[in-house]
Structure formats: structure tokens, C-alpha cells
Amino acid sequence: MNTKDFYSIPEMAKILRISRIAVYKKVKNGQIKATKIGRNFAISKDELEVILGESLNPNQKRTIDEGVKKTVKEYGDVLQMLGNV
Numbered sequence: 001m002n003t004k005d006f007y008s009i010p011e012m013a014k015i016l017r018i019s020r021i022a023v024y025k026k027v028k029n030g031q032i033k034a035t036k037i038g039r040n041f042a043i044s045k046d047e048l049e050v051i052l053g054e055s056l057n058p059n060q061k062r063t064i065d066e067g068v069k070k071t072v073k074e075y076g077d078v079l080q081m082l083g084n085v
Helices: 010-016 020-028 045-051 058-083
Strands: 034-037 040-044
Touching: 010 020, 010 040, 010 045, 020 040, 040 045
Parallel strands: none
Antiparallel strands: 034 040
16 A cells, blocks of 8 residues: 555545545535645545544454454354355
């Protein structure tokens, strides 16, 4: 990944593999934190890490891992069948 400190909406869209409009709507709805600079938005590298889940604390990671394990335990057969479709 790039070592930039800030990303534009088009750059963020490319990284997240979603449309520019989708990123813009997430910024407007507050789902993505961005700073408005003139007519454009700048999204920090830290916010990208939050979006990608790279800055989860150990408790958050543990909660997610436990949820995944529980789901696989309860629905493993169904998940395998879905994977074979």
C-alpha cells in the first residue's frame, strides 16, 4: 500500500473497490471521517486503517474471532455448501 498521509475520494474508491459516489455518500453520512479542503475531501491514512480494520484493539479482535469461531461451529456445513456453489 502507498505511504501517503491523505487520500482523495477517487483514491479511496480505488483502494476500497467501490464507486466514488459510494465513498462520497459514506463521507457525507459520517461513516468515513474526512476533512473538507476547498471543494474536495481528504481522508487520512489513519481513517483508512480503521476502515480496513487494521487498527482494532485486542478486545475487538478477540470479539470478532469468537464470533467467527461460533459461526463456523454452528453453520460450518452450510458455509461449505455455499462455498461449493
